[in-house]
Amino acid sequence: MSNGNDNVVVRSLAQIGACGLFLLTILAAIPRSFRHGRETVRQIWFVGAMSLTIVMTCGLFVGMVLGLQLYDVLSIFGGTSATGTVVAIAIYRELGPVVTALLFAGRAGTSVTAEIGLMRATDQLDAMEMMAVDPIAYVAAPRFLAGVIALPLLAIVFCAMGVFGGHLVGVTWLGIDNGTFWSNMTAAVDVHKDIVDGVLLKSIAFGIVVSLIAVFQGYTTPPTSEGVAYATTRTVVASSIAILALDFVLTSFLI
């Protein structure tokens, strides 16, 4: 039994180590991947623009439900005018980057894993190798870069929609004064701490982690349909755990 547990631990550590080495390989290939700039732009469109609908919709509803809950709680203390402030800070510091990264892992990460995994299973990566085209530079690096670029942009859109959702519920529905909502929010939100550190820094870190996991799982998947299915699942599971764990670590340093 303990042997089995040891094997799981060793396998997990080996996976993390291999993933780290894979990151170094991708970083080394990024200058060569600039030759395939059109592929990177195509991937930004695929993982970024194509994720806009889900990110905007979820951002709106997260902001709305947050506005509703906070109004309910703050009304006990007569502090409903702070609804906008708390909605904004909660979204900027935590919910924006974290929920966007989780959505990104589910929407874009899985498709990247499945796509590369199928390329592996159908010998397309080997065919590139045989045509003297480096699949790390042509396939892996553009998708990795696209994720790192797209996720912070999506997080900004999510935050904007979240604040709009909070405004919709707080001001339009529940009658908080529009001027109070915005002035309290702008007075309390710190651009460096909440936007730069909260939204951008965290979502760049999440973008690196999620993109790396998605590309790594696809690239190293066993070339079978079951292998691709497991790799896709592992992308979601590993990304979700990594996002939440990394969020705690980053928050403890940034707060």
Add this chain to the structure above:
Amino acid sequence: MTDDAIVRIRGLTTVLNGKTIFDNLDLDIPRGKVTAIMGPSGTGKTTLLKHITGQMRGDAGSVELDGQNVPALSRERLFELRERIGYLFQNSALLTDFDVFENVAFPLRQHTRLPEELIRNIVLTKLQAVGLRGAARLMPTELSGGMARRVALARAIVFDPALILYDEPFVGLDPIALNQVLLLIRTLNQTLGITSVLVAHELAAVQKVADHVYLIANGKVVAQGAPATLATDGSPWTAQFFGGEADGPVPFQYPAGDYATALGFPGGKA
């Protein structure tokens, strides 16, 4: 076998998952000729091609391609070498995001800065050679297995490489396409002096196109010679393989325990 060998394999030993694939294998591929590699399924014919291209490395021995020791080459040098090699994959391995035209154009776009018009002419010439110029704008999912194989063949020859490795080039081809592919392999060899190595099972096709045949079994070359005479050289290996016999030096059955015991009959060997 020859002094002018483009590929020279000496003492190649490869063990995969505890199974010996090659056991001290020696083999030469003569330059400018068409060489066929034949043998029972699972004897490592495709694996041998992968050793020649550096996709796999053996546990011992050397694989020299054009005088360079392939396993010792860096990734950059290996890629330089591969720019002069065409490789036809067993399952075609077309890039599914691109149409037929772009699949064939892919190596040209990646390694040259040729004007678009020239790329177009080269690609259409190669597609005409495999009879698929009219299919240039079809996607790989719209092709039959045989058509996909011919597109992969057009892609393999798009650079007119010094060496082309064909892994099962005749599978899935109708008689007309088969004849044209045979003609194409011969023409490339005779007009451009391209060396061809083909892994195949179809003796009739091999006899039409190959100059030399190696028969591989049990990790070694068990017979070799001209295709016209090899089948009747009197060796038990060739007699079994080309005669399609179940009994002979090559076991038809994959190693297994006692059959009667496996079926649960009494009296089976323990």
